[in-house]
Amino acid sequence: MIDKTTLKQEADKLFASTSYEVLWGSPAGEFFTSEKIGSLSLKEGQKLIKFEKTETKELNANDTIAKIKAVTSLEALKEFEGDERKSVKSVYDWKQKQLTEAINVVGAKTVGTAPAVAGNGNTDTDTKK
Structure with a gap:
């Protein structure tokens, strides 16, 4: 059984991706566009929940x-x-x-020269080992 809040969230997702104005949700998490068809899926004592699409007002x-x-x-x-x-x-x-x-970094530039780097990624110390 799915709680009403979860059903509402799922109904809102369906409204956003479809043109339906009204949906009926069952406790099993199924949605129907017809109350009569939805009621056929109910077990004894269960009820459908009606969800209506709410229009979101666009800001001017x-x-x-x-x-x-x-x-x-x-x-x-x-x-x-x-x-x-x-x-x-x-x-x-x-x-x-x-x-x-x-x-973006503005005006970044290289000053001086970078030390020579050996093939292993370490600074080349030449005679120092």
Whole structure:
């Protein structure tokens, strides 16, 4: 038997990947698009649980842009990757460039020469053994 919380999580995954608006979950963890069909799989005393798709409200462009500007890592920025609105996309690209440049080492250069290294990865000490 699967608890209601786990069933809800699985129902949400199904809603995200399908066009169903309502699903019926059984205690065995099965989902049905029809209550009548689902009830046929139940044992005596069991009930189906009804799950309805909830719409996620999309932020308006200004709110999304404000959230993008507040992001401090490329990982957190990924949340906004799929937003195709022009104004949001341009701020996303700007923030991604800004965060990437902060990671790159700027002005790094080699000073002097590196010591000779023998084939085994140890510094060649020539006469010292």
